[in-house]
Amino acid sequence: MELRHLRYFTVLAEELHFGRAAARLHMAQPPLSQRIRDLERELGVQLFDRGPRQVQLTEAGALLLEHSRRVLESAESAQEAMRRLLPGKNGVVRVGIPPDTMPVTLRTMLHEFAERAPDVLVDLHELTTDEQLAALREGTLDAAMVRHPCDVSGLDSSPIARRPLGVLLPTEHPFAGPEPVRLRDLNGQPLVIFPRAMAPMLYDHLLSICRAEGFRPGAIRHARNPHFVHGLVLSSRGVHFNEPPPGEPRAGLTWCPLEDSPLSWRTSVVWVSRRRHAAIDALAAAAASGLAAAGHHAEVPPAAS
Template sequence: MELRQLQYFTVLAEELHFSRAAQRLHISQPPLSVAIKQLEAQLDAQLFERSSKEVRLTPAGTHLLAQARDILERARRAALDTRAVAHGMAGCLRLGFVGSSMYRGLPEALAQLQLLHPQVRVDLHELNSAEQVSALQQGKLDLALLHTMVVPDGLRARTLLREPFMACLPTHHALARQARVAVSDLSQERMVLFAESVSPEYFRSIRTLCQRAGFDPELRHEVRHWLSVLSLVSGGQGVSIVPACLQRVGMPGLAFRPLRQSAAHSELQAIWRPVPAHPLIDTLLQLLQERIAAVAAADAAPAPASD
């Protein structure tokens, strides 16, 4: 059976008149008659009783009508759903992310995506940068948000954000009383950093930053999550150098200070496989960049004057 045959059959079953059914289908009557005869031959069943005065459904025709309507409706919905997925209006996006993305506008961008496209589902996977690249290459992720790294062949990348590093100190630390902190001021401090195995580019950036200031960082703790870094610093277990976005966490016991005479930046990068193309990637990246810009504008706005 073909969908065209079922459509012709359904319209004729509703009209019970060949001429009216043909007009409704925008065809002439002979092709309709041929299609119905072919369908009856394929099913080895008479679907209509025909006379010079009327056309009536047979019991077999009545049985087929309900099923034909269901088949045509499912075909219609399948076409609509497929079109929606192809145009990024529905479907699933498997998204990997590093923890700092949560303070760079990702939750707000996801909320906006859900508002605009309620049929879209985003599956979130918090992984470190190396794990995300591996998952992309294995086809387990569609999009990765990670710290800057060398992009392997076959993947595409876009830098979403560049922001300065800041010194992260316990509020009771002497350096917290300064407006800015020189990297060299941290030479005698024990540091809490991301483990090199978790984020090699970040680890290398901080080590290079310290070495340019004339010292190698003394590592007190190496951890896997930003909240672990902040918690340990808040508890007086050391100091750290972190992306500026972590100021927004709001954890008590912490002081963030700009680094004096430092051009070092942390970057958030999006990486994905260009083939097969996933229409939801561009949609989410656009929303994320809009949110990042809004957050940057809010951070740059002068504080309101107090009374």
């Protein structure tokens, strides 16, 4: 018994009319009649009473309908599960994205991915780095765009792209201007930074660099929403490190580069190696283009000693 025969039977059982059923199935009526006769012959029962003006289910047909619907639903669920496991033609690739991803990165990535894999849909999830890594290992994501350093043990990664960070200051701040700011000159000022739970290793790494460069915050205030971050900086409640804003900064704010670029976002796409597929490769390449469009550059590995 083939699944397509069960589908023909189910549609006819729902329509109780050969002409309408054939139209739903996008086939001619004689082949449909023949497939139903083949199915009855295979099962050894009559599934329909065929009258001159109407078609009715027999008792055997009603019983088969209960089972056929469950079989077809299970088959559809299995197909969807396989598409998610190995994204491909008419498949879906589930991707994690950091909450503060630049619009140009997202636009470029999605546009290029659509060109590279036109038959694959992208299911985007806005998640922090640690949330993405957990979802990746649980199998609810196929790929994740994460910030380093983070725990990528057991995962494969695309090349890391680097974007130097600057400091966001209120325009009346004494260091707000075109000249690069030294981290040590900010020593003692409060810092506005993302909550540690979002990316613990990155959080600790950034603060470690700040201390090494002579900047010890007088206080630390946590914020993840950009509007809240900007409000805190505008209110002189802290300085904030981030990449250059797209376009002009919000009124009352000034973005300044940091001398020698000690802080940076280091970003890559990661995935579970055994789940790698052509769609993952296409996604990683598209993400690299998206990051490059926002000013990220491929990180040069240190030379071997």
